[in-house]
Amino acid sequence: MSRLPVTGVGAVASIGRDPGEIFAALCAGRDGRHPLRGFNRDWYNADCLYEVDDRPAPQTDTVGRATALLLDAVGQAARDAGLGDDLSDVPILVGTGLRELRSLELWWRDGRPFGAERMHFGTALRERFGALDTHTISNACSASLYALALAVNLLELQEADMVIVAGVDVITESMFGLSDRLQFDPPDRLRPFDRDRKGTVMGEGAGAIVLRRKAPADRGAVHGWVRGVAVNCDAFHATAPDPHGIAAAVRQAHDQAGVKAEDIGLVMLHGTGTQLNDAAEATALSDVYGPHIGSPLMTGMKSMTGHTSGASGVLGLLVALRAMGQGVVPPITGLDNPAAEVAGFRIVRDTPVEEQVDLAQIDAFGFGGINAVAVVEAGR
Secondary structure (H helix, E strand, O other), X not given: OOOEEEEEEEEEEOOEOOHHHHHHHHHHOOOOOXXXXXXXXXXXXXXXXEOOOOOOOOOOOOOOHHHHHHHHHHHHHHHHOOOOOOOOOOOEEEEEOOOOHHHHHHHHHHOOOOOHHHOOOHHHHHHHHOOOOEEEEEOHHHHHHHHHHHHHHHHHOOOOOEEEEEEEEOOOHHHHXXXXXXXXXXXXXOOOOEOOOOOOOEEOEEEEEEEEOOOOOOHHHOOEEEEEEEEEEOOOOOOOOOHHHHHHXXXXXXXXXXXXXXXXXXXXXXXXXXXXXXXXXXXHHHHHHXXXXXXXXXXXXXXXXXXXXXXXXXXXXXXXXXXXXXXXXOOEOOOOOEOHHHOOOEEXXXXXXXXXXXXXXXXXXXXXXXXXXXXXXEOO
């Protein structure tokens, strides 16, 4: 596995409109929870989500919100990498869970104008950036790290010199309604790895990185290095995760990166706040890290951004790169009573920890046993 440089970054979430704002909010413990912005509060048990505040008025909605967030994040990353607006020669790989399904809902129910060609993002990327080689990967919550794995393959096979990897999701009413009916006592916040966690709460966001085959002459332009990305599908259960499948993905990522568990200084946890997912992730990490489980710092961002689905992997990667670059690891908030399965874990809670880290692991796991793990190295 070669070291592939990340030379551009961009992001949007409920807590910030760029990577700097998002990281500052995480370190300050500010979250993006808010009463429902786009849905009728009278129809649901739950009354809060982690939504991006970009609607024209409360409890109204517009088509194309996922696309708008994606274009914003890709544009930020391209500008950061000095690419401008012409991306006709750059493949763009987009990971997502739900694509533009919210727009399809508005078309079906309210008659809003929306064409089927807008579901996969390629049309908008071509119109905005002249992008000719685009792919939308829609495979649950690990989608953006799956896109990253494909980008690594393209670069290592010399099929491209540069690839933009992105992830995006906004909350759809069908998905929110389904989860709301399953959660009779809906969680008021997302509390990963807490004994009293009640389940996940959805969020919105988009992230993007520019990944190159070779480092630019100006090494100061490198945010970090992708060392390895592992993906698998254990197909254990439609919704329940399998610790064995997760552990296999973590080990494969370490092998690809040429590192051992004890070399990892930071783990960006998937941490969805559900009983099964948190327990499975903790069990897998305990298996892989063994006696070194108390060594790496561990954190996650979903307690403040909600579960951003297909965007969560690349957003976690962006946070890991910034944490290593600044020597500060943001905390998980709301973790008042750690669950038994994380006893001995070095989880950052409530306040940031200042520590220099050279290698980070990013976890992303989706329904159906779709697992993805990345290892990245600090840019310094």
